[in-house]
Amino acid sequence: MTEQINALIGKLLDEHRLSAKEYEALIAGRDAEAAEILAGAASEVSRRIYGNAIYFRGLIEISNICKNNCLYCGIRRGNTDCVRYRLTPEEILECADEGYSLGFRTIVMQGGEDPYYTDEMVCSLIREIKRRHPDCAVTLSLGERSRESYAALREAGADRYLLRHETANKAHYARLHPAEMSFDNRMRCLRDLRELGYQVGCGFMVGSPFQTNAHIAEDLKFIEEFQPEMCGIGPFIPHEKTPFRDHPAGTLELTCFLLSVIRLICPTTLLPATTALGTIDPLGREKGILAGANVVMPNLSPTSVRKKYELYDGKICTGDESAQCVRCMAARMESIGYRMVVDRGDVKK
Ligand code: 5AD
Numbered sequence: 001m002t003e004q005i006n007a008l009i010g011k012l013l014d015e016h017r018l019s020a021k022e023y024e025a026l027i028a029g030r031d032a033e034a035a036e037i038l039a040g041a042a043s044e045v046s047r048r049i050y051g052n053a054i055y056f057r058g059l060i061e062i063s064n065i066c067k068n069n070c071l072y073c074g075i076r077r078g079n080t081d082c083v084r085y086r087l088t089p090e091e092i093l094e095c096a097d098e099g100y101s102l103g104f105r106t107i108v109m110q111g112g113e114d115p116y117y118t119d120e121m122v123c124s125l126i127r128e129i130k131r132r133h134p135d136c137a138v139t140l141s142l143g144e145r146s147r148e149s150y151a152a153l154r155e156a157g158a159d160r161y162l163l164r165h166e167t168a169n170k171a172h173y174a175r176l177h178p179a180e181m182s183f184d185n186r187m188r189c190l191r192d193l194r195e196l197g198y199q200v201g202c203g204f205m206v207g208s209p210f211q212t213n214a215h216i217a218e219d220l221k222f223i224e225e226f227q228p229e230m231c232g233i234g235p236f237i238p239h240e241k242t243p244f245r246d247h248p249a250g251t252l253e254l255t256c257f258l259l260s261v262i263r264l265i266c267p268t269t270l271l272p273a274t275t276a277l278g279t280i281d282p283l284g285r286e287k288g289i290l291a292g293a294n295v296v297m298p299n300l301s302p303t304s305v306r307k308k309y310e311l312y313d314g315k316i317c318t319g320d321e322s323a324q325c326v327r328c329m330a331a332r333m334e335s336i337g338y339r340m341v342v343d344r345g346d347v348k349k
């Protein structure tokens with residue numbers, strides 16, 4: 001490790017921020033030793049705040065129908081080979097009940113941008129989950145909606161919203177998305193969610209096509225400024241039925257390095273070790289936790305639809321019953337000295 005990298009790590013530890021140029025230099029100049037030091041510091045910070053707790057969130061993939069056509073995503077509307085499904089409100093509530101009995105106290109409803117789920121429908125789902133399970137947090141991950149829509153969902157009781165910014169660089173955003181999607185609207189959504197009182201999650205893919213270290217530095221500056229309650233990062237993984245089928249996947253190494261950096265920028269933020277990380281390496285999620293992550297999101301979707309929610313090739317956990325997945329994840333966390341925690345797991349302020 002060079003003296004310069006050592007100094008940058010010291011500065012990040014002390015000040016929780018670097019300039020964009022410094023982030024870029026840190027990423028470009030990293031080596032195994034730098035990664036180890038950062039991971040050690042990041043997991044120490046995480047342990048100081050959250051102990052050895054890993055927060056479990058139950059993820060229900062309510063629909064793979066999407067009006068958007070993001071170039072990287074396997075459920076883009078242009079993928080005509082994708083077999084589409086929608087869960088009915090009854091099915092979603094059954095999944096939430098099952099999640100509750102498995103111990104989850106955060107239910108995440110995620111889906112493509114499917115206009116079928118009107119505000120009225122999502123609001124009544126939120127109200128019903130809260131009526132049945134008042135001690136549960138409800139998290140939504142339903143893409144870009146109007147401010148009025150976000151306000152109605154919040155009013156109905158939604159606590160949190162996950163919307164990855166995908167990239168903080170406008171030109172890069174335009175290379176990952178079709179012309180009808182806009183970076184400015186994405187940012188508008190994130191600002192609205194914040195103003196409406198949601199706990200907000202942003203995030204990006206590591207190794208997305210055309211991504212440079214300078215772009216990642218911009219993502220880190222954005223995270224510094226936005227101070228998200230949650231930050232989802234995982235490797236890009238190509239999907240064979242998308243225009244990016246021939247682009248290489250992001251790496252475990254860089255993803256873990258960035259998890260550590262983000263933990264040091266935002267010590268209290270909730271950082272998931274994502275399914276994508278577990279897909280590119282059999283121990284990816286464990287390695288993510290050891291680099292500073294503190295959340296996992298096992299799948300609660302009915303087994304019958306799991307394979308269809310394929311954002312990228314080779315997604316893991318698509319054949320398992322929810323209960324199996326929870327047991328497996330709990331054992332994985334115990335194997336590295338952490339424990340599954342099933343309370344709401346709100347961000348510590
Ligand atoms: N590889 C990895 N992550 C992906 N996502 C979408 N497509 C892919 C892919 N091919 C991520 C996006 C989105 C989140 C739900 O999944 O960042 O916001």
Ligand code: FES
Binds near residue numbers: 324325329
């Ligand atoms: Fe799903 Fe291991 S976490 S099977």
